[in-house]
Amino acid sequence: MGKLHIVDHPLIQHKLTIMRDKHTGAKDFRVLLDEISMLMGYEVTRDFPLCDVNIETPMTHMTGKKIAGKKLAIVPILRAGLGMVDGLLKLLPVAKVGHIGLYRDPVTHTPVVYYCKLPTDIDERIVVVCDPMLATGGSASDAISMLKEKGCKNIRLMCLVSAPEGVSKVQNDHPDVEIFTAALDKELNENCYIVPGLGDAGDRLFGTK
Ligand code: PRP
Ligand code: URA
Numbered sequence: 699m700g701k702l703h704i705v706d707h708p709l710i711q712h713k714l715t716i717m718r719d720k721h722t723g724a725k726d727f728r729v730l731l732d733e734i735s736m737l738m739g740y741e742v743t744r745d746f747p748l749c750d751v752n753i754e755t756p757m758t759h760m761t762g763k764k765i766a767g768k769k770l771a772i773v774p775i776l777r778a779g780l781g782m783v784d785g786l787l788k789l790l791p792v793a794k795v796g797h798i799g800l801y802r803d804p805v806t807h808t809p810v811v812y813y814c815k816l817p818t819d820i821d822e823r824i825v826v827v828c829d830p831m832l833a834t835g836g837s838a839s840d841a842i843s844m845l846k847e848k849g850c851k852n853i854r855l856m857c858l859v860s861a862p863e864g865v866s867k868v869q870n871d872h873p874d875v876e877i878f879t880a881a882l883d884k885e886l887n888e889n890c891y892i893v894p895g896l897g898d899a900g901d902r903l904f905g906t907k
Contacts, residue, residue, distance in 0.1 A: 773828070
């Protein structure tokens with residue numbers, strides 16, 4: 699079963715509480731999501747392999763460490779995942795960015811694909827899939843399946859708020875994928891929204907409601 703990491707650093711909890719507040723507007727919501735994504739990126743990349751490099755400091759020669767030549771890709775699930783890309787790119791500036799467009803059917807709550815554009819060598823990359831909300835888990839699971847169909851073998855999922863149902867679905871469908879989330883909330887409501895959650899992440903991010 700894929701490991702669940704709850705990344706609950708005090709700074710992340712503080713910023714997430716402001717995001718959850720219904721009085722927080724789109725501008726602050728965007729800035730906070732960007733900041734939390736960067737902070738979470740620290741944990742998502744914790745196991746990245748290192749290699750030795752010989753350098754010269756102003757004082758002497760030494761062997762330092764650098765991230766080994768592993769190639770990376772960040773894949774946001776549209777729309778709301780877009781809000782996590784810049785924070786991750788600040789840490790991983792050489793990563794390529796792919797996009798998977800999915801929306802939840804309002805009646806069945808199952809995901810519908812409308813866009814997919816990935817780096818051509820995605821199968822050679824460590825892939826970080828990002829989406830703030832892991833509710834039923836349908837969107838994340840389908841996005842991960844699409845990446846596996848392209849040959850991806852090293853995929854991790856980064857979310858902001860998750861429901862137990864979504865975590866279980868991804869763990870069952872993709873036991874090889876580790877999940878990183880800032881919070882594990884209580885449940886889904888009758889419309890498959892996370893409770894307490896933060897509402898509709900895409901609408902809050904882009905001010906569309
Ligand atoms: C939201 C969210 C996830 C999905 C989560 O997107 O950003 O992609 O719902 O729900 P699930 O775990 O039940 O699949 P939405 O479909 O609202 O699209 P949007 O980002 O374009 O608003
Ligand atoms: N999508 C969201 O944006 N929020 C939820 O709570 C569930 C799905």
